[in-house]
Amino acid sequence: MTAQAASRPPARRPTPDIRIVRAIWPAMLAGTVSLLPFTVYSTFLVPISETVRADAAAVGALRGLGGVAALLTGVAIAPLLGRWPRHRAVAGALTLLALCCLTATTGSYAALVAFCLGTGVATAVLTPALLALATSRFTDPADGGRAATLVSTSTTLAAVLAGPVVGGLAAWRGWAGALWVTAALAVLTGLAFLRSADPGAEQAAAPGYRESLRRLRSRPDLLAVVAVAGLRTTSFMGYLSFLAVTYHDRFGTDAGTFTLVWTLSGASFVVGGYLAGRWARDDGAAGPARPRLLLLAGLGGGLVAVLTVFLVPWLPGALAATTVMGFGHAVVGATATSLIAQRAGRLTPATFGLQAAGMSLGVFAGAALGGAGLAVAGSPGLAVALAVPTALAVLLVRSATRTRIS
Template identity: 45%
Template structure:
């Protein structure tokens, strides 16, 4: 599967690199632009805003064009934005942040849907989609050292120009693969008609369990990203860990997320899983609730590290289950739209999680943060109950149909 999807997996990794370069070299980038670090760092929010708006607005369109073309266009925009960012000009860096957010809002769901489409509508499609998300989590963990070594020779500008070159080459690969596939299927039956713009939203709302899944994706991201936003401050205040030592904590969290995401994708999409994906989703949310609440009341470093690993692993379980269920329930005609809305909800979750976590911290300290994030996970568990209910209704419908056929 990885060999068949290598361009998709590579493109999903490349999509994370521009903002990784921006975050890693924020201070020298701010110096180059003649700006303060705070002002330059604030531009990152423009990317999240663009991702939210573009991901929501263009969600139905991803299923109305070949997903390879959507990915190629997003890669071209990403490559152009990286080249603009390498200029070091403040205004162009603002455009860089906007374009990166907009392009990744199209790129990520297009790649995930394209990977799933290659393997149909069954569990193999869900496994292919989670392989893309696992690659992204692995890249997020390894991207900083990967870009740091080349930057020793050509600086952060060279990193961005390197992203431009790779992104444009991959765009050409996706266009060529699409044209080759068109030639191979030119004699097949015509494709099914695509839904209209508004009809796509209506059709998604009518698919059982999809709206609760999108809500879970939003709430999960709000909790995890809000938790990560204050993770370094917590370890420094409670355990006196400096930035150098905290880097190992960050690696622990990233490794736990990657391994758990990869294994969950394989287990839940196997031929005979021990737990259904819906029940695995509930298990992940319960683990997230226990770990996020327990973490903020922990005063023993080994236990805090265990909670950090458990929390990352539990979120990886939830993320993999959400993507798998969206892919399976929506089919090839709607999965791109649903994945795009899921990505837009995650962009919104980043802002909401940081804001609510900050409010809880300001009002009641870390116990307040635990209450806020715990309440969000409880809300996600309520949505998970609706997802499980949708599965049970599907099973009853299948049994009824079987009885009708037999009679």
């Protein structure tokens, strides 16, 4: 046995997932509730448009205001998140979500504008605050990273199952009833968050706004992780924007059948996120090798899949590519979350805030990039356009995993 091996401390057994879930269940619940407002909006777009007497396309486009609001809010507040009591930030964001839902039910176009803007602002605060709070519940960085990925995975699982849930909520008074129930759930979840808060877990004396920005600029590894997350989102969300059209045009898939394709994609994303969260747990022995391998494998799989799904002429190949796409991108997302939770230290809230803003930007960039590629060169142009962000992310992997700073 070498002297180095003899001096290495024994590996600590990882905390079981069930114990982590018991500690962070309010964060997982809050993440689930945060998905409901826009899910109701998208699901009942036609009756909502009829209620406000506006064109469905115009009402649907309003959701883009939420993304713009989330992007601007995320960039503006990211350096401040570390100075706010996180359980209060989450409760405040959930209260804003509840108010937005109630506002939308008044049934005017202006109310829908306020709903979309307010929901975007609330989620820009809520998502990074939940991830940072889950991370802070554990002193071991590996456990903190696992907690953050479990929050993300539970939110993704809720997105996959949201359709039937929203349908059940709407059984009482249609879409307005669904938003009323969502508002009540948001308030109750916020209260549960306040009651379960552990003030001792909050970080004290976090750096101020300018100091946070200065420290982030001195951490190229964290900025590279944020960039990888944003580029991954650009490719994946652009892919989702045109997936239904591709399956319809190439394979004659109707809307009902496509829901099975969507479920396949979502299920593979959930499984990939859950497993990658376990694989990315870093006990310090592997150094950067493990996260680097996970990022490269996920991005490589995603790169092959996005080129395949829009070009392959036979259905089994497209379904296989859809599965790989969801799984690979989930691996990248979970690994990026783990890297931030394990390495950012006092900059964790600010970094999660920037990551959320970058992902909001990716949603719009993906749709725009994919649309441009489709307009210029059809399906091959769409495939290549959405492969470019993934290829750029591959170039940043070494920078994202180069250093380890606690």
